[in-house]
Amino acid sequence: MSYHIPSDEQIEKALVKVLNKFHTVQSQSKLKQLINKSLDTKKNRYGVTGERIRKVAINSDFIRLEIHSREGDPKKLLTKCPVCEGQLKKVKNLTIWGGEVTIEFRCSTCGYWTGKKKRVPTRYVFYLKKK
Numbered sequence: 001m002s003y004h005i006p007s008d009e010q011i012e013k014a015l016v017k018v019l020n021k022f023h024t025v026q027s028q029s030k031l032k033q034l035i036n037k038s039l040d041t042k043k044n045r046y047g048v049t050g051e052r053i054r055k056v057a058i059n060s061d062f063i064r065l066e067i068h069s070r071e072g073d074p075k076k077l078l079t080k081c082p083v084c085e086g087q088l089k090k091v092k093n094l095t096i097w098g099g100e101v102t103i104e105f106r107c108s109t110c111g112y113w114t115g116k117k118k119r120v121p122t123r124y125v126f127y128l129k130k131k
């Protein structure tokens, strides 16, 4: 028995297999379990972190990611996306009535967004995109 780190291609193939079977996976830890199980063979054991699986899933075009979050510290400075480490874009919204400005940050890679109270991701749900 030997231990391996899978390539991105191997992870992507495992994601196709797992999501075709389950369609929706309710958490990153559950997905990690399923992916590692799917990669394992009699001779080889694979080890991959949930974070790496999430990044491959975000870069693939057949998975939709739903981000559940809680409110975080408004004073916290976000320099990059907490989900995929992508760049956050500042979006200013002017409201028609008071002229108040609300500032949001958005990630164009994974769809994460946050307002003043920095959303802290707590759980990820992975869906197979419908064709």
Ligand SMILES: [Zn+2]
Pocket: 081, 082, 083, 084, 085, 086, 107, 108, 109, 110, 111, 112
């Ligand atoms: Zn992102």
